Amino acid sequence: MSSEQQYDIIVVGSGPAGQKAAVQAAKAGKRVAMIEGDKVLGGACVHRGTIPSKTLRENALRIAHLRGHAEIFSFSLRPDTEMAALIDNMHSVIKAHDDYIHKQIARNKIERVHGRASFVDNKTLKVDMPGGQQQTFKADYFVIATGSIPRHVDNIEVDHEYIYDSDSILSMMYLPQTLTVLGGGVIASEYASIFASLGVRVTMIDRYPRPLGFLDADLTDRFVHAFEASGAQFIPNVKVNRVYWDGVSQVITELEGGRIVRSEKLLSAAGRVANVEGLCIENAGLSLNERGIIPVDKHCKTAVDNIYAAGDVIGPPSLASASMEQGRRACLGALGIDLGEMTDMIPSGIYAIPELSTVGMNEQQARDSYGDVIVGYARFEEIARGQISGVQDGLLKLIACPKGKKLLGVAIVGEGATELIHIGQMALLSNMEVDGFVENIFNFPTLAEAYRVAALHIAGQRAS
Ligand SMILES: Cc1cc2nc3c(=O)[nH]c(=O)nc-3n(C[C@H](O)[C@H](O)[C@H](O)COP(=O)(O)OP(=O)(O)OC[C@H]3O[C@@H](n4cnc5c(N)ncnc54)[C@H](O)[C@@H]3O)c2cc1C
Numbered sequence: 001m002s003s004e005q006q007y008d009i010i011v012v013g014s015g016p017a018g019q020k021a022a023v024q025a026a027k028a029g030k031r032v033a034m035i036e037g038d039k040v041l042g043g044a045c046v047h048r049g050t051i052p053s054k055t056l057r058e059n060a061l062r063i064a065h066l067r068g069h070a071e072i073f074s075f076s077l078r079p080d081t082e083m084a085a086l087i088d089n090m091h092s093v094i095k096a097h098d099d100y101i102h103k104q105i106a107r108n109k110i111e112r113v114h115g116r117a118s119f120v121d122n123k124t125l126k127v128d129m130p131g132g133q134q135q136t137f138k139a140d141y142f143v144i145a146t147g148s149i150p151r152h153v154d155n156i157e158v159d160h161e162y163i164y165d166s167d168s169i170l171s172m173m174y175l176p177q178t179l180t181v182l183g184g185g186v187i188a189s190e191y192a193s194i195f196a197s198l199g200v201r202v203t204m205i206d207r208y209p210r211p212l213g214f215l216d217a218d219l220t221d222r223f224v225h226a227f228e229a230s231g232a233q234f235i236p237n238v239k240v241n242r243v244y245w246d247g248v249s250q251v252i253t254e255l256e257g258g259r260i261v262r263s264e265k266l267l268s269a270a271g272r273v274a275n276v277e278g279l280c281i282e283n284a285g286l287s288l289n290e291r292g293i294i295p296v297d298k299h300c301k302t303a304v305d306n307i308y309a310a311g312d313v314i315g316p317p318s319l320a321s322a323s324m325e326q327g328r329r330a331c332l333g334a335l336g337i338d339l340g341e342m343t344d345m346i347p348s349g350i351y352a353i354p355e356l357s358t359v360g361m362n363e364q365q366a367r368d369s370y371g372d373v374i375v376g377y378a379r380f381e382e383i384a385r386g387q388i389s390g391v392q393d394g395l396l397k398l399i400a401c402p403k404g405k406k407l408l409g410v411a412i413v414g415e416g417a418t419e420l421i422h423i424g425q426m427a428l429l430s431n432m433e434v435d436g437f438v439e440n441i442f443n444f445p446t447l448a449e450a451y452r453v454a455a456l457h458i459a460g461q462r463a464s
């Protein structure tokens with residue numbers, strides 16, 4: 001073991017949480033090291049999650065668009081289409097992102113350490129480096145930003161050849177003809193609808209009555225309708241008894257009740273759990289809670305005074321967007337700067353096909369808190385821009401207090417939802433009343449006009 005190195009702050013992990021934590025500490029003039037086990041920086045967000053899946057989605061949209069214009073283009077994907085061809089531009093997207101991260105790390109004089117970290121005690125980390133060397137690092141403060149790994153369930157053996165998880169699904173060599181997707185959460189819904197748009201016959205299976213159960217049913221109904229219209233199938237309310245590869249050509253999924261689903265490949269998307277493998281957090285005096293995450297306070301401080309944690313390792317919302325802010329807060333917390341509570345006005349953006357996005361309360365939450373709320377709708381097919389762009393089956397929903405004045409929540413399904421939502425977010429944050437959408441002038445034709453139409457719908461329902 002070589003000599004010890006001393007830092008003010010050491011960050012473990014280079015995903016969105018780790019990166020922002022390290023940059024924030026460096027900007028405060030601290031001596032910072034960022035330890036990353038992977039050869040490349042950026043974490044699951046850049047290499048296995050957000051960016052690769054969204055790149056595949058963009059190509060799936062293009063392909064679906066070509067298919068939708070069969071009268072102009074004669075188009076079909078070859079049966080042996082390589083996955084690599086479908087995400088060919090991912091490498092340039094990742095490279096651009098990687099260059100940006102490297103420059104940011106260098107510019108801020110953050111020391112990058114390549115190796116797997118494990119705690120020796122609450123002031124010391126041991127790092128196993130490529131080539132077999134070990135080095136010891138000491139710091140006054142640590143930020144654990146080691147992300148998450150897929151949750152594996154007992155009756156499903158993920159082999160990464162026929163049965164995949166959310167980290168390995170994009171390593172499939174060829175686009176399969178048929179795919180079973182287990183789960184009804186965000187990852188299941190995104191990948192199921194993306195592969196369906198690529199022409200794969202997808203069967204999505206969940207134990208609940210509808211996917212994305214945290215959203216209002218009028219949104220998820222539209223999602224399921226669009227999903228099934230693309231040739232896919234959603235099987236609700238059923239448990240999976242067993243999943244196995246038949247040794248020849250198919251993955252067999254045995255459902256409770258005896259039904260059997262066969263497919264070429266299967267994706268198991270049963271959530272994600274904190275990644276603390278090999279980190280030996282117990283040596284630092286830490287443990288996971290009953291939900292399998294590292295518990296923290298509002299400053300992202302763990303149960304040990306000099307150790308902070310941020311990102312997926314501390315659990316929901318488990319978003320790249322929230323992880324960045326948590327990383328920044330964790331460092332400021334370590335520096336003794338109190339930023340108060342983090343905003344709970346975090347939008348959710350689900351990049352399924354079609355997109356879904358929400359901010360503020362959903363209808364049920366609003367009814368529970370305010371009683372008889374007023375809901376205004378705008379359908380994209382009634383909006384000029386929706387008609388021009390061929391963006392159909394979209395819906396924007398505004399939820400207002402019983403007087404129809406105070407805006408409580410916004411929910412959107414349809415292309416552009418994840419961008420459009422920010423108008424609603426800003427309206428909620430500035431306490432703008434519903435009438436603000438009616439009294440102000442929007443560009444025309446735009447999908448944003450849907451806000452005006454939904455607000456007018458609310459105004460029309462007010463008691464006179
Ligand atoms: C398929 C998929 C799609 C997603 N899409 C979106 C999306 O569209 N929008 C969104 O906001 N979020 C999305 N997410 C979630 C988002 O990717 C995560 O919330 C985010 O990456 C979490 O960031 P993080 O910094 O906590 O961890 P990560 O990005 O997972 O980074 C953790 C890093 O820590 C390193 N590490 C772990 N242990 C050690 C160790 N002992 N020593 C050294 N290094 C270690 C890992 O190698 C990794 O690089 C998606 C996730 C998945 C899986």
Ligand SMILES: NC(=O)c1ccc[n+]([C@@H]2O[C@H](COP(=O)([O-])OP(=O)(O)OC[C@H]3O[C@@H](n4cnc5c(N)ncnc54)[C@H](O)[C@@H]3O)[C@@H](O)[C@H]2O)c1
Nearest residue numbers: 153183184185186187188269270271272317318349350351
């Ligand atoms: N666009 C985005 O923002 C985006 C995209 C992808 C992922 N993510 C993040 O990644 C995280 C993980 O996504 P996810 O879809 O894996 O999780 P999730 O929590 O959204 O869904 C988990 C699914 O697994 C099922 N499940 C859980 N335990 C199970 C068990 N023991 N047996 C069978 N089924 C089980 C649940 O019923 C649910 O359908 C999410 O928290 C999400 O925030 C975000």
